[in-house]
Amino acid sequence: MTLTLAAAALAFATASASADSMKITIATEGAYAPFNFVADDGSLQGFDVDIAKALCAKIKAECTIIKQDWDGMIPGLLAKKYDAIVASMSITAERKQKIDFTGKYYNTPAVIVARKDSAIKIGADGHIDPASMKGLKIGAQRATIHENFARANFPGAEVVVYDTADNANLDLMSGRLDARIDDILALESGVLKQDGGADYQIFGKGWTGGILGDGAGIGVRKEDTKLRDALSQAILDIRADGTYKKINDKYFNFDVYGD
Secondary structure (H helix, E strand, O other): OHHHHHHHHHHHHHHHHHHHHOEEEEEEOOEEOOOEEEOOOOOEEOHHHHHHHHHHHHOOOEEEEEEOOHHHHHHHHHOOOOOEEEEEEEOOHHHHOOOEEOOOOEOOOEEEEEEOOOOOOEOOOOOEOHHHHOOOEEEEEOOOHHHHHHHHHOOOOEEEEEOOHHHHHHHHHOOOOOEEEEEHHHHHHHHHOOOOHHHEEEEEEEEOOHHHOOOEEEEEOOOOHHHHHHHHHHHHHHHHOOHHHHHHHHHOOOOOOOO
């Protein structure tokens, strides 16, 4: 009898620990449409949010999604304010020194958007001629791959950083910036599809890889390998069962997962 009770207690403890491990808090920014944004009713919405919910359902986790300013995203994870980041955070070598990532869940190019009458020139390779960016003010969100890329590739330009993409977009469209660098889909949503957006365009080819990273992944603490692996597998699973496509097609007219 004692052995039976002990076994039952062990089973209950194991089940409780398992249940606890399936309660996950996820952070997103809420200021990077169409990937994550705050809807009129105050709820967090967007591609990142829908993907997070689908992954939680796949791994049978009880998930809470919270809003976190971009600048504090990695510090908040390391301080255990939440367990994962689903906020269009690119997988880069620099970030991997501090945190770990799942496999990518999308990969879209970075581009430059400016007024159609901009003096920006395109080179023979289809990319922007860096010399034509000299003296221009380029807006980028602070502490992003896009800020790093602009500084590395357009040394003659002035890179102006912002706390949010929305604020950078506002300055572009009010004439306080000459150009914006960001993800193509974020700029389509935040500039080209806005009132007055017809005066702007994407210049040249987009960029991926290198300093821009290996696509957007889910950030977790280095010690949380089981969570990382479970979410990585769940990304593949929702790709395979059609869930990913349904979410993708809600926001985009092409497969944002990439090659």
